[in-house]
Amino acid sequence: MNIINFTPMSALTGGLIIGFSVFLFFILNGRMTGISSIASNFLISKDNRIDNLLFLVGLIFGPLIYSYFTSQKIEISITNSLLLLIGGGLLVGLGTRISGGCTSGHGISGISRFSLRSTIATMTFMIVGILTVLITNIL
Amino acid sequence: MNKIVSLFCGIIFGIGLVISEMINPAKVLGFLNLFGEWDPSLAFVMIGALVVSTPLFHLFKNKEKPIFSSSFSISNKKEIDKKLIIGSILFGAGWGLAGLCPGPAITSIALLNMSSVTFVIAMFVGFYITKLS
Secondary structure, eight states, X not given: OEEOSOOHHHHHHHHHHHHHHHHHHHHHHOBOOOHHHHHHHHHHOOTTXXXXXXXXXXXXXXXXXXXXXXXXXXXXXXXXXXXXXXXXXXXHHHHXXXXXXXXXXXXXXXXXXXXXXXXXXXXXXXXHHHHXXXXXXXX | OHHHHHHHHHHHHHHHHHHHTTTOHHHHXXXXXXXXXXXXXXXXXXXXXXXXXXXXXXXXTTOSSOSSSSSOBOOOOOOXXXXXXXXXXXXXXXXXXXXXXXXXXXXXXXXXXXXHHHHHHHHHHHHXXXXXX
């Protein structure tokens, strides 16, 4: 194992901001943030549909507002083939709905409630994610 | 007021994903590459988020009601069943293949990157399929 590209300060700062958003959503609206739940409920359920839509719109506004105020261009790098992205997207969509949460719902909201269920889910998808990268690197 | 809060929380969450670079699949795949060239940064995203949300949640969890809603709606599911494990395995595999999970994927629509838009469409198809079964 070699450690590269380590940026702990920006990661921690971003994390604190995410945690603050989760807290506000809880104390103001009474809900725990889980993006896969918000997105899939927007798609299939009438309950809170406008709230869910607005949260998703907010997510998309996030980078735009950040770029506007910092004049920084946001760079991301995706090197995967389209087929792999479609497969990955399907797996993420199916998996998060079958298990009832994703990195935010289980990983942040669930663990902050000390939910054993979410802790086990988070450990499982982390380990499988690590194994998947290990296998793709070998192939 | 609920609706303004939803929009506002989405914006803050999105900004957090940008600053932490969780929005960048290359960064996520670097974090999952534990046995190769490992970039541990994203562990700090989770630590940062939990450091804020955990104590504040427990401080206010016994409150009668949230500020702008009539009641808290928080999952009380406890069962650790096959669905939890199988779903998490599928999610972990998709996350490891693409380097995107739902929050960063949706947030990255702002960058009009065709790859991440493709991913988001496939993810919504996945949501829809689970609803059918």
